[in-house]
Amino acid sequence: PLLVPVMIILKLTGEHYIFYGQKRVGYKNRQFRIWKFATMLKASPGLGTGSLTVKNDPRVFPFGRFLRKTKLNELPQIFNIFIGDMSVVGPRPQMEVDFLKYPQHIQEVIYDTVPGMTGIGSIVFRDEEKWISAHEGDKHEFYRWHIAPWKGALELWYQERISLRTDILMMFLTAWVIFFPHSGLVYKIFRDLPPAPEFFRLTLNQELRDVVTAGKQEKRTGKAAV
Structure with a gap:
């Protein structure tokens, strides 16, 4: 329809x-x-x-x-x-x-x-x-x-x-x-996404920038959520 x-x-x-x-x-x-x-x-x-x-x-x-x-x-x-x-x-x-x-x-x-x-x-x-x-x-x-x-x-x-x-x-x-x-929920659900380039991280508010950075750290330490 x-x-x-x-x-x-x-x-x-x-x-x-x-x-x-x-x-x-x-x-x-x-x-x-x-x-x-x-x-x-x-x-x-x-x-x-x-x-x-x-x-x-x-x-x-x-x-x-x-x-x-x-x-x-x-x-x-x-x-x-x-x-x-x-x-x-x-x-x-x-x-x-x-x-x-x-x-x-x-x-x-x-x-x-x-x-x-x-x-x-x-x-x-x-x-x-x-x-x-x-x-x-x-x-x-x-x-x-x-x-x-x-x-x-x-x-x-x-x-x-x-x-x-x-x-x-x-x-x-x-x-x-x-x-x-602009919710950034994808970065909260999938915390082991490949590292985002700098130009992208600069477009985020501080909360989402922290989430993306935390995801990078989890990936390095092998603690990915998904």
């Missing part, structure tokens, strides 16, 4: 198209076409920052901002799950240009599991657009050297802990961060 009103609004607004298909790297590094509700101009890949989306990106039309904030734009990926290209939880599939920014050792193993509609990357990187926007230098180089290695490390962390319990927690946290985007 939720899909129908979204489809009607998209047809009447923006550039009047409903779905957006894009090639992504998936299981065993094979490409597939991912489906989303349209949120950006059709020519977006060749405009502005290309594959990277920044805060208040002019390529995103108004209703598209709402869809992206609530993650409703991801709902058509139910079709990808149905045909076996994706699972509910797993590493997020990347465009090839961004996949190649992962360190080589991560490229080789990150998609040994089926990519997911949500996952640890979706939860932790909810504010990715804001971080990229705040960087004053080359945004693609910032992504390559600061975001991609951390994102890859998080996805490998998930691979080592795949379980029904972990996936249920991921689904809960995906919904949680929509309503409480």
Whole structure:
């Protein structure tokens, strides 16, 4: 039922198209076409920052901002799950240009599991657009050297802990961060996440910075919670 009103609004607004298909790297590094509700101009890949989306990106039309904030734009990926290209939880599939920014050792193993509609990357990187926007230098180089290695490390962390319990927690946290985007609950539940880069820790309030730091210490001493 939720899909129908979204489809009607998209047809009447923006550039009047409903779905957006894009090639992504998936299981065993094979490409597939991912489906989303349209949120950006059709020519977006060749405009502005290309594959990277920044805060208040002019390529995103108004209703598209709402869809992206609530993650409703991801709902058509139910079709990808149905045909076996994706699972509910797993590493997020990347465009090839961004996949190649992962360190080589991560490229080789990150998609040994089926990519997911949500996952640890979706939860932790909810504010990715804001971080990229705040960087004053080359945004693609910032992504390559600061975001991609951390994102890859998080996805490998998930691979080592795949379980029904972990996936249920991921689904809960995906919904949680929509309503409480700055709660930092993910760092309280998963205290052994890979160390966050300095640029990220500086964006946290003192309470969350202490939680992230405590998680790093637990990992070093072998007292991880999950």
